[in-house]
Amino acid sequence: MKMIIGGRWVDKDEKIEVQNPQDGSIIDTVPSAEGEDVENAYRIAERGADVMRRLSSYERYSILKRTAELLEENLEDFSRIIALEGIKTIREARKEASRAVNTITYAAEEAKRIEGEIVNVDADYRKENRFGYWVREPVGIVLAITPYNDPLNMVAHKAAPAIASGNAIVLKPTYLTPLSALKLGELFLEAGLPKEALSVITGKSSKIGDVLVKDVRPRVITFTGGVEAGEEIIKKAGLKKVMMELGSSSACIVAEDADLSYTVPSVISGSFWAAGQNCIGVQRLYLQKSIHDKFMEDFVDKIGQYKVGDKLDEITDMGPMITKEEADRVEEWVNEAVEMGGRLVIGGRREGNFYWPTVLENVPTEAKVVRKEIFGPVVVVFPYETIDEAIREANDSDYGLHAAIFTKDINKALYAAKELRFGGIMINDSTDFRVDYMPFGGYKKSGLHREGLKFAIDMMTEIKFVAISLT
Numbered sequence: 001m002k003m004i005i006g007g008r009w010v011d012k013d014e015k016i017e018v019q020n021p022q023d024g025s026i027i028d029t030v031p032s033a034e035g036e037d038v039e040n041a042y043r044i045a046e047r048g049a050d051v052m053r054r055l056s057s058y059e060r061y062s063i064l065k066r067t068a069e070l071l072e073e074n075l076e077d078f079s080r081i082i083a084l085e086g087i088k089t090i091r092e093a094r095k096e097a098s099r100a101v102n103t104i105t106y107a108a109e110e111a112k113r114i115e116g117e118i119v120n121v122d123a124d125y126r127k128e129n130r131f132g133y134w135v136r137e138p139v140g141i142v143l144a145i146t147p148y149n150d151p152l153n154m155v156a157h158k159a160a161p162a163i164a165s166g167n168a169i170v171l172k173p174t175y176l177t178p179l180s181a182l183k184l185g186e187l188f189l190e191a192g193l194p195k196e197a198l199s200v201i202t203g204k205s206s207k208i209g210d211v212l213v214k215d216v217r218p219r220v221i222t223f224t225g226g227v228e229a230g231e232e233i234i235k236k237a238g239l240k241k242v243m244m245e246l247g248s249s250s251a252c253i254v255a256e257d258a259d260l261s262y263t264v265p266s267v268i269s270g271s272f273w274a275a276g277q278n279c280i281g282v283q284r285l286y287l288q289k290s291i292h293d294k295f296m297e298d299f300v301d302k303i304g305q306y307k308v309g310d311k312l313d314e315i316t317d318m319g320p321m322i323t324k325e326e327a328d329r330v331e332e333w334v335n336e337a338v339e340m341g342g343r344l345v346i347g348g349r350r351e352g353n354f355y356w357p358t359v360l361e362n363v364p365t366e367a368k369v370v371r372k373e374i375f376g377p378v379v380v381v382f383p384y385e386t387i388d389e390a391i392r393e394a395n396d397s398d399y400g401l402h403a404a405i406f407t408k409d410i411n412k413a414l415y416a417a418k419e420l421r422f423g424g425i426m427i428n429d430s431t432d433f434r435v436d437y438m439p440f441g442g443y444k445k446s447g448l449h450r451e452g453l454k455f456a457i458d459m460m461t462e463i464k465f466v467a468i469s470l471t
Helices: 035-053 055-073 074-085 090-113 153-164 179-190 204-215 229-235 260-276 290-305 322-338 387-395 410-419 452-461
Strands: 003-005 008-010 015-019 026-031 117-121 128-139 142-145 168-173 198-200 220-224 240-243 250-254 282-288 344-345 359-361 378-384 402-404 424-427 461-469
Touching: 003 035, 003 290, 003 322, 008 282, 008 290, 015 168, 015 204, 015 250, 015 260, 026 179, 035 142, 035 168, 035 198, 035 204, 055 074, 055 090, 055 153, 055 179, 074 090, 090 290, 090 461, 117 260, 142 204, 153 168, 153 220, 153 452, 168 378, 179 198, 204 229, 220 452, 229 240, 229 424, 250 260, 250 344, 250 387, 260 282, 260 378, 260 402, 260 461, 282 290, 290 344, 290 378, 322 344, 322 359, 378 387, 387 402, 387 410, 402 410, 452 461
Parallel strands: 142 168, 142 220, 168 198, 220 240, 250 282, 250 402, 282 378, 359 378, 402 424
Antiparallel strands: 003 008, 003 198, 015 026, 117 128, 128 461, 344 359
């Protein structure tokens, strides 16, 4: 495929091969962008921003609504692209594609709800015969940088609110999974988005990342990725608004009164969705001692039935890691945990890019599988006596994106919700629960600000205040 610059398809002599992580086969190629392509995209986006800010709310709503309709008409094609270029099984890919339809639809509705407020400036005794109001206006250009684990819906989460709020967008998907983003860009244009308002640039961050981030023309950067990359962007961005979702080490607490028939399957799904390459997947699991053995018996039995293999096979539960390097890293971290005294309960098996669902116990808290984001199909289990102990250990992390607690006691649940230092607390749901209009983001190193359509629009708009004298 070609890349999109200012709504037009652009090719380059130098290509990047898009590989299926399952077997290394080449699915397609995309252009390897250079600095001149970024400059061209921003130059056109300046014109696009002028066009977009003049569109009515209804016109922006209509473009997004039509995009969602086109996506729904092509769900199976998009699902197959997601599965081929990425790490999701075809069943997981279908869920992502359906979510993207919802995300864009929600954004369309939010385009009608970008409101302001009357300000009673005459409440000041010196300001008689005056009134004021404020409104939200688009920032101009939004730069979006997206990861591989949700190659379609993550693009929707950034592009749709940018369009809803009247901005031009320059999007750089990861070079590992660019095809979903390009295909969605095609739908935006088919739905009537002004050509100048959209660029989807394909390339490696090592080559064009600094040029994209340092440029003064984008007013907002929205980024999803690792902490180290996020810190580099902050250093280089300059005077811009920055939205970041930087990962997690999600903690899940299971109390002794939890309904295990519901809890065990929920935790398994939360742990191994997308082969654990899920920023809100369960990584640290805290089991009250009185139910530890029963939970682990059911947990391990069901994990043992998990089918790992061909992503396009309807019966497959889990696909591969995105690259050999990532599979190597997960294997190294698990081996380190075992060498430090941890016990391998199940899993620890590696074949190529596939790493089987893995559960560890008795792992020292200084091990990488505890302290860092594993971003792989690995869960570390810890027993606890009291809820305060579990909360204290869950909070002992540099991350704070999502946490969960399973209990029938509403007092215990709300106490945990108050004390857990995470951006999202799920009660009787796994940590990976998310609806696409909720405020999504975390504490500490998990990021800055919140995604979710309304909340992203707040970041992608500026407040303008107007005061009127009636003399």
